[in-house]
Amino acid sequence: MWPVIVVPYNLPPWKCMKQPFSMLSLLIPRPQAPGRDIDVYMQPLVDELKELWEDGVLTYDASTELTFRMHVAVMWTINDFPAYGNLSGWSTKGYLACPTCNKNASSQRLRGKIGYTGARHYLHDDHPWRRSRLYNSKAEFVSRPLGLSGEQILEQLDSGTYRPFGKHPANKKRKRGNPVLNWTKKSIFFELPYWKTLKLRHNLDVMHIEKNICDSLLGTLLSIDGKNKDTKKARMDLKDMKIRKELHLKRRADGSFEKPPALYSLSSDERHGFCEFLKSIKYPDGYAANISKCVSTKELCSKTLKVKDLKNLEDRIVLILCKLEKIFLPAFFDLMVHLAIHLPREAILGGPVQYRWMYPIERLLEGMLQIELVQKVRSQKLILSRSVSHFAQCIWVGLKLYLIERNEMSMxxxxxxxxxxxxxxxxxxxxxxxxxxxxxxxxxxxxxxxxxxxxxxxxxxxxxxxxxxxxxxxxxxxxxxxxNGPSIIVNLYSACISNGVRFHSNDHDNRRKCQNSGLVVEGEHEGQTIDFYGYLNRVWEMHYILGHRVVLFQCEWFNTGSNRTLHIDAHFTSIDVKSRWYKDDPFVLPSHVKQVFYVDDTKLGGHWKVVQGLQHRGIWDNETTNVVPISVEDPVTISLHRNDIDPQIIPSEVVLETVSRGNDDDVDDEETCDNEDDY
Incomplete structure (x- = not known):
């Protein structure tokens, strides 16, 4: 089953793209994806959309008790990358797979795959990196590709002919030299009279792009089978391109081959230490379920976007990819890595990615699949919730009795x-x-x-x-x-939700796999405003006469008043969590604090922690991001080879088999340009 969901945008941010406000308009019953034939199924929906745009529909406004004529327009489509090709008509395979670059895609042929290593195309024409020989031993003179308007795209579409939909006898592979580039059809959305005027018609999905980049990066660093881009073929690409000779496969006397460790290669102990570090991290609730969700472009996923910041981010992404091209192999840079260049431009045109990515859609589909299961266990959940409620009441009574005794004595x-x-x-x-x-x-x-x-x-x-x-x-x-002061009875809590953020006491966190006790607050120290870092000890609820009450956080503060206990550089803030100060001033108002979490500082070690801020889901604040400038100075020489790690020995038959299979499976731009149904 292949659903098509319509999401209305005329809603507040906290309701937009939520399940109660999403409409299932189509459900395509097919064992396989509809592919380019999806236009056949979309025809009734497009007919209704044209009617809603031209004639509108009479609608009742409950707030004013009046009727008005409502018109509807489609802003864009939200889809993963294979569905991008199905809806747009631009094939997402082959040498021209990037729909934004169109015919100016910076692709090259590698052994068994297509690489996209032309990040220097997007640099300014006078940028010094364009003349550098540290990439592919060549200077770069190709200018930045320009985006196409809707009229230019229509000119390309109208210049070609396309095979009919369905299983038609004329449906054969396109011949070489097809004049319509990677177009496989004219999308049915162009029947909408305003579609050609839109600057953003189909969204690149940030969710899948960042997930694939994360998989490639971690797979290469940790040498994970199936995810590692540093393969035997990738090393052979270097020999074919006549670059980075120190990383070529070297034949040994016994006929086997030696694979020199690259600069990014990790030893077995380093991989173990990296995994142990990830295992030690405790994230706040709702922040991360797995490591792939923690590696993201924070500026791009911000809920508050500024055009100036996005333009700077676009330049930074290009610079980062150019730096990575000097270190990683060409096979690392697949299409998903290349698409990151275009994400800031789409954010400028379409706004925050929270309303244009696949996360809420996949949650919606997952919820639809689990409806039957939820109905079966609903009765068991009801029984459990009643038991938990009774248990909570018992704890509450015991807590109040305990607090009366403590208030009279030690508190x-x-x-x-x-x-x-x-x-x-x-x-x-x-x-x-x-x-x-x-x-x-x-x-x-x-x-x-x-x-x-x-x-x-x-x-x-x-x-x-x-x-x-x-x-x-x-x-x-x-x-x-x-x-007249507070009552002698003070209610103490180990958890509190303030402004939509869940806080836990440090003792409570020690029994859980999440970390919600870290916090930071601005305060004065010796006449200067600084950040005070610490963790939550307890939540106080003090009662005053006439029914008034005040909630406070009782905290412990790490000593950040000395260079011996606080290290700040361009990227991280590290704190000595063993040292304390301001013990006689532990209280703050919940509305004044921001939540942070602490991770082990692998450089300083011991009792040093690195402070990490976070942006909570569903909270809309004016965010400011400190951007670290990227150095553009090229070193005279750069070593891409590690001498402190033993090289990997590859049997000769494995390399020869790879060479033979690579010759048989060379990339064919004709076969990979079609968007077939069996992807």
């Missing part, structure tokens, strides 16, 4: 510290704090800050009670309640 000092924090951080009390400070100065008191912390709560309480007794309007209920 008195902490409660006073928490109450002073509330008073000192309430904007409504700034006038009274200044008035009390003037009184202390008139008395000639020393260390006014300490005296005010000790005496202000009592003075403020007496002052408010006097105003209340006189019936003055200044003593409003909120100030009077605050002045």
């Amino acid at each position: 008195l000092k902490e409660r006073e510290m928490a109450h002073w924090f509330v008073l000192n951080n309430s904007l409504e009390l700034d006038h009274y704090l200044e008035q009390h400070k003037n009184l202390l100065e008139n008395q000639g008191a020393r260390d006014i800050t300490k005296r005010q912390k000790e005496e202000f709560p009592k003075w403020f309480k007496e002052h408010m009670n006097q105003l209340r007794a006189q019936g003055l309007p200044e003593a409003i209920d909120e100030l009077w309640s605050l002045a």
Whole structure:
């Protein structure tokens, strides 16, 4: 079954692309993908879309209780890359597989595959890397490809003829020299009168592109079978291209071949250490289910985009790929790696990728497949939820009884510290704090800050009670309640959801596989505003008279006031988590903190941790991204070979078999240009 889902965009961000607001318009019953024949199934939907655009439909507005004529337009399609070819008509195979580059694709023939190593095409014409010989021993003079308009695409489509849909006798392979490039059909979407005017018609799926790049990168670094791009054929490509002689396969006296370790090769111990590091990382809830979701372009996936930042990101991606081309083999750069260049341009045209990628679509399809299973276990879930609810009530009662005893004994000092924090951080009390400070100065008191912390709560309480007794309007209920202090009973929690972000105490995190206790807050230290890093100890809920309550986070802060406990460079912030400070100021308001998580610092080791920020799903903030500049200076010489790792020995029969199979399976641009149904 092959579904076609229509997603309305006239919704708030937190509702857009969610399952209740997505419409299943088509369900194509076929054992295999419909391929280019999908236009036959799409015809009824396109007919309705044309009617909705031209005539509209009479619609009732429940908010105004009026009717209006609603018109509908298709903005773009969301699809994976094979479906991109089916919907657009541009084959996603062969030497011209990139639909954005069109006829100017930077592809080259390799042993058994097609490589895309022309990232230098996208550099400025006067960029020094264009003249560098460290890539393919040649200078690059090809200019950046220009995008085509809808009219130019229609001119290409109208210049050719296409085979009929379905199993027709005339459906044969296209002959060499076909004048329509990689076009296999004229898409049915061009029947929509506005389709040719759209600047973005089909989206490149960020989800699959970043997943495939991550698989290739990790597979090559860790030498994973089936994912490793550093194969025997890849080394033979170097010999064919007459570049990087130090990485060529070398024949030994016994007839076998020696595969020199490349610069990016890891030893067995290094691979083990890398996996142990990944195993040690504890991510916040909902941040990462596997490593492939953690390797992404943060700027591109931001919920707040700026055109200037996206243009800078496009240049950065080109520079990064150019740097990688000097290190990795040409076989590493397949079509998925190349498509990353075009993602910022699509973000400029289409906006945030959260509304243009496949994540919500796949969640929707997964939910549709699990409906029957959910219905079968619904009764068991109901019984379980009732048991959990009863268990939670028992824990709640036990907690309150335990807290009464602790408040009367060991928590008195902490409660006073928490109450002073509330008073000192309430904007409504700034006038009274200044008035009390003037009184202390008139008395000639020393260390006014300490005296005010000790005496202000009592003075403020007496002052408010006097105003209340006189019936003055200044003593409003909120100030009077605050002045009389909190109840001796304080509710403590190990978890809290603040502004949509889930926080856990450090003790709670120690029993789980996720990390939700790390936080950062801005504060003043010696007259300067700095970031305070730490973790959550407990969540306090203090009750005041007249039903008012205040929630605070009790934290422990890592000492970041010295270069001996804090290291900051262009990429990372590392903290010595063994050192503490500000033990007498542990409280913060939940609305003031941001969540972070800590990972082991493999360079400094020991009790050093690297701070990692995160962007939570479903939270829309104005984000600022610190971009590290990329150096464009070329070293005079670059060593691509590691001498501290033993080379891999390959039997001669394996290499000879690879050469023979490679000659038989050479890439045929005619066969791979057609978008067949058996992909």
